Amino acid sequence: MNVTVIGSATATTPEERALRALYLEHGPALYTYVLRMLGGDAHRAEDIVQETLLRCWNKQNLVDDEGMAVRPWMFRVARNLVIDNHRTRKARPLEINGDTWLDDISVEADDIERMLSSVVVQEALEALTPAHRDVLRETFLADRTTQQAATALGVPQGTVKSRVYYALRSLRAALEDQDLAAA
Structure with missing residues (x-):
């Protein structure tokens, strides 16, 4: 699998071009949605958006086909990832960051x-x-x-x-x- 940057204009395979188009079309709205759910934590929001796009890539669910809309599926995946992340943090002992x-x-x-x-x-x-x-x-x-x-x-x-x-x-x-x- 050839790894490229999503924003790269040199996407060579049709899947890469589809992923780039998907990101350009839905990425900003998805990022805003996730950022709001995470209370403004930009780094975690970027991670969730990236993981959501990675799951699109793995499922080969990059284009609308057979009546399945990609955008609602992506938002549902992102929401589930945020919930899973929250549950994981609650299950583990409290993390101590450098400020505490x-x-x-x-x-x-x-x-x-x-x-x-x-x-x-x-x-x-x-x-x-x-x-x-x-x-x-x-x-x-x-x-x-x-x-x-x-x-x-x-x-x-x-x-x-x-x-x-x-x-x-x-x-x-x-x-x-x-x-x-x-x-």
Whole structure:
């Protein structure tokens, strides 16, 4: 089989001339149709159009004969190729292109940053008095209301509110001290 470029004016065999004529007549509309189906991915659209024309070549379905219209057949083949391509991508693990590795590194950095932040907060909590630590654990970490925390701690609700206020002030000061010590 002699391979030639579709746009080549030197197509020698009748099949090559028929394929070239087929491409010139239906190629732009087929490309636009496939491009729209692929959401604007020009490279994949070109591949689908090329595969569609290759199947025309292999089936020797290059001209309208015996009442079979080539254009609808080509559009159906292209549509099926797009669907097959989509299904294949869904069945395989997610592909990583060259742009996503930086995002992956930043996700890992976020995890490390979160872990370091939790260590810093834990150290700041240890600098608080036991009463302030207890009230913060009951209200923020256990996600309880001040009334529920008061019942759990056995103190009045007003005391819980007061301790939360002063505990947060002390925690803020401890965190600022750690920042100054780290700098």
